[in-house]
Amino acid sequence: MRTAPRAAPCPAGRLAGFDVREGRPLPFGATRVPGGVNFSVYSTGAASVALVLFWRGAEEPFAELEFPECYRTGSVYAMTVFGLCAEEIEYGYRIDGPWDPERGDRYDAACLLSDPYATAVGGRETWGEPGDRRYRYRSRIAPDGFDWAGDRPLGLPMQDLVIYETHVRGFTRHPSSGVRWPGTFAGLAERIPYLVELGVNCVELMPVLEFDENENHPAGLHDYWGYNTVGFFAPKASYAATGVLGRQNDELKSLVKQLHAAGIEVVLDVVFNHTAEGDERGPTFSFRGLDNRVYYMLTPDGRYYNFSGTGNTVNCNHPVVLGFVLDCLRYWVSEYHVDGFRFDLAAVLGRASDGSPLANPPLLETLASDPVLAHTKLIAEAWDAGGLYQVGSFPDYCRWSEWNGRYRDAVRRFLKGEPGTVSEMADRLIGSPDLYLRRGPVASVNFVTSHDGFTLHDLFAYNDKHNDANGEHGGDGDDANHSWNCGHEGPAGDQEVLALRRRQACNALLLLLTSHGVPMLLAGDEIGRTQQGNNNAYCHDSEISWFDWRGLAENADLLLFVKRAIAFRRAHPVLRRRWHITGHANGALFPDVSWHGVRAWTPDWSSHNRLLAVMFHAEEEGAADCVYLAANAHWERHELELPQLPDHLAWHRFADTHAEPPAEQPGAEPELADQERVRIGPRTVLVLVARERRGR
Template sequence: MISRGEYGILGPDGDCWPQMACRVPSHGDEFDWEGDLPLKYHPKDLIIYEMHVRGFTRHDSSMTDFPGTYRGVVEKLDHLKELGVNCIELMPCHEFNELEYFSYNSVLGDYKMNFWGYSTINYFSPMVRYSSAGLSSCGQDAINEFKTLIKEAHKRGIEVLMDVVFNHTAEGNENGPVLSFRGIDNSMYYMLAPKGEFYNYSGCGNTLNCNHPAVRQFIVDCLRYWVTEMHVDGFRFDLASILTRSSSLWDAVNVFGKPIEGDLLTTGTPLTSPPLIDMISNDPILRGVKLIAEAWDTGGLYQVGTFPHWGIWSEWNGKYRDVVRQFIKGTDGFSGAFAESLCGSPNLYQEGGRRPWNSVNFVCAHDGFTLADLVSYNDKHNLANGEDNNDGESHNNSWNCGQEGEFAGISVKRLRKRQMRNFFVCLMVSQGIPMTYMGDEYGHTKGGNNNSYCHDNYINYFRWDKKEESSLDFYRFCSLMTKFRHECESLGLSDFPTAERLQWHGHLPGQPDWSETSRFVAYTMVDSVKGELYIAFNASHLPVTVALPERPGYRWEPLVDTSKPAPFDFLSSDLPEREVAVKQYAQFLDSNWYPMLSYSSIILLLSPETNA
């Protein structure tokens, strides 16, 4: 088959589907890695940035020479270094068909695309139309440009993870196109019902038969290829719970004639020790890279905290997202769960012998509201998708801060900015691996669209002009918070914090309030670098004055207060007005009191009295 060379352009016969299935590189295709080696960061030290290759630089404001490509990302890697990110998670870069959903969208007057790319055609090929050269060298340029992206990221101390989609393919249901696996062996590669229908645990028409011996070997070979040949540092597995489902009855018997698990297994039964996960976890190459599971699927299998892990898998912690959203917007009954989230969710991971870094903490991702929209909309606004607003999640745990939409009064906008800072503080002080989403560092809005999978336009494009506008405001705050996390030994622990290091407080020291109506959580954390931190979140609509723990010979100094406008929201040491701001609070701090406005969070540092 012949691939289209230009993104979003129909084939010569107006066909949406012709694709290049594969290419065997010829001799002379050697790539100069310049001695590139894996960075091998400990997972506890990561700050992940979820990114879409095309969307990152496609907007005109990127001013890149190669917008929307791997080379375009390379041109902007220094932005991520400045932001404090040391790991990027690339949304699908396997070859996929962006024209899969191609149809005229009368709402916007353009055409719908498969922009996200969660519909793989070939697992061994990088997306050709993300290359600046298209098909000029039959895809070799795409391979080299992808390798260059990895190499240049590593030079800047940034690891690269791939979002991989082994739960389904682009071949749809039993009536779908024949592209690759369906032309080889339908019953081997897909989960089939007794009458030949496709089981659909993915929500995309088919389910890959992941635990069939041949299929799981294929998946392991593919992953090894991307590690050994392309130097990627790990993987995030989309709808990973499908990888734990059993194969068909016939396939559930191994080569020795013994059932993999139990006596009878129906197709899709969850396995406690799935062969595929076992193979990946014990592979000498793959067990040394980052492995992250999206621990659920659309068939109702939700495994956050229980995903088979062999001690090395991390998980997208969807429960963290839901709890943090509820608490920060001021919902009663979440103070205790919020405290668990700050500690790395030991309620989910400690019993299984896991660690805080098994939790990938996130508030926003490509699915759902952006951070700015999370505080600007109570309801989804997906009319631009052309589906009468029937698509997308309706339960977002969002709050518009008093007015729906982007256009709001000054007081509402101030509160929204405060809430964005609160979410980011929470993310950066929580144990576990923080993950942010592309554009949230400047407050990207999609106009309330929480399911923007089909838009190759401004809705999904990173706005570099908006980032510049935010350089002294929210972007500055985010950069300083990531730097602060890297500096603090106590904010990325190898194990869950104990009472020797962490002490909970309420409005008074040592008196936390875990009642149903409590909207206040505070704690002190001993840090070997910073000495001691006092961190507090007031999610109430009322201001409070908190009494700080007394430390003879020391005083508390403000560092972060999200109720303050920039640049006083983060009193960095290089801020000219810092001393003036600190003196404004001297009268409170001298008596160990600190006033907190409603919906705000603070970080205070303990300093010797001689430095006051």
């Protein structure tokens, strides 16, 4: 029996003065090994690959090492270089190959390419400082050895979360923040006591993966939000007080550790639908030069499909790209202990290479079933810029939750007093069973405002967007805001207008924090933050976008309202359901949900009605939890007949947005003098709770 001859082993050698040997193909990226660093990079069409080495901060490389052909395994080039100190170097790749854009090949050896798996990126350490465009986005190797001191992801039940969406830089950049290192991870950590006092237990951080704030914007404006990722494994260096020292990785880890110690989970907003390379007119600094046809969705003539609205779309369901996304998420969970991810324009993640929606997207299924991510929260923005809107139909595999855009729109339209909105508002209050019946209310991340759109203050101060400062002639930003200025556009001096705006904000907050599902607050809404009518402040690193800490005193009453509403939600499990209610009593005193109107037990679902009342009830171990909510979007007051309680119970008022502030703490709510009827003012939300009668 003859056997095929074995290939000769690839010998160790010496390149550019360094001892080298064939490296390990996996893991991809740069990895410390005894005596040196292992470099591994993937490219299907490369004719040659060279590793370019720099001393940190140097303009010119000190070595350029071409991978011997025998150091290639399949389409992976791997080489171990000895005598390197990982903390002292930066690196990149030059890849030569065919230049044939119509076929999708854009190899260019003149471009220095960043490693997609780089765990740190050099050149962006100081916010807003122009970098050297010849050698930007240098790949670095993150330091090892952070002491987690036993920290682990918290694993809080989804139904117990109150999410707080914030921007790391914007949260403490304002001079009023009073922190030592404004606009940084360390600055946010200094303000953790505020988050604890507010009562939130999860922060959703807008993009903290490395991006270039100077890219593609006129002078004075920035890519402030950061939805154009440069380094998917690398923290944003300029968000760290220690970024100039290369310690941004440890500073972000320290922030996560401190948040966990305070009982607060961390969700990262991640952007896998596109990259910062743009379309064919954009820069080539990584994926395009590594393997353009693999990493991007391309049209038959080699152009870029644009389902993200930014020029390109990542080819997420290609097996190699799928593996990249999975590796990235595993890295953030295992190395940074993050508790979850919110996926920007997640509908893209379910598209095939030609852009068509897949019935069973491999990436979404893989992330849902991955063992490392098993207890990680996965939240989808279930739409994209190509018109694919999947709220309620996102491929979930019993794991994914969604930003519920239909909740946002329903609350806004209801509070405006639009006709025909009561029935949908009822569905949204009980966790949107019309959308998530199989998955339960925890699939619905409820929100009224987010970074994208009006703030809560502006929602009731502007009918129209005012985006002229963005430099796009007012053409950017959504036109369908369902906002209402309460009778005057913009800043107002009329006290009646101001009182109505404040009441509408409280109405929205109270509905949000008493709805089934997972509530999400936008940072600053609790103190009346305004963007002056700008509903797309993505490019403003200024007071337009920053959290103004003077609002804590100036809007103390609104802040107190939010704190008490969050505490009320936490005190009542009947508002935090894991599964949908049924409308049945199941032997209890009342059904788990019942609907009411001007008359108890008699809801009005007609299109002209603008009043909705609901009673939530649960009994566990003999203790009853009963909350009654009435929302009047009418411009007239009404008198409501209340459901009758047993003799030992009485209705107590938690909040009346027209007249009474919320009770100071759960259990301190005043008892109603009239237990049969209650008045509800115009454009008002009323919340009552059943408690033991006073003196019993």
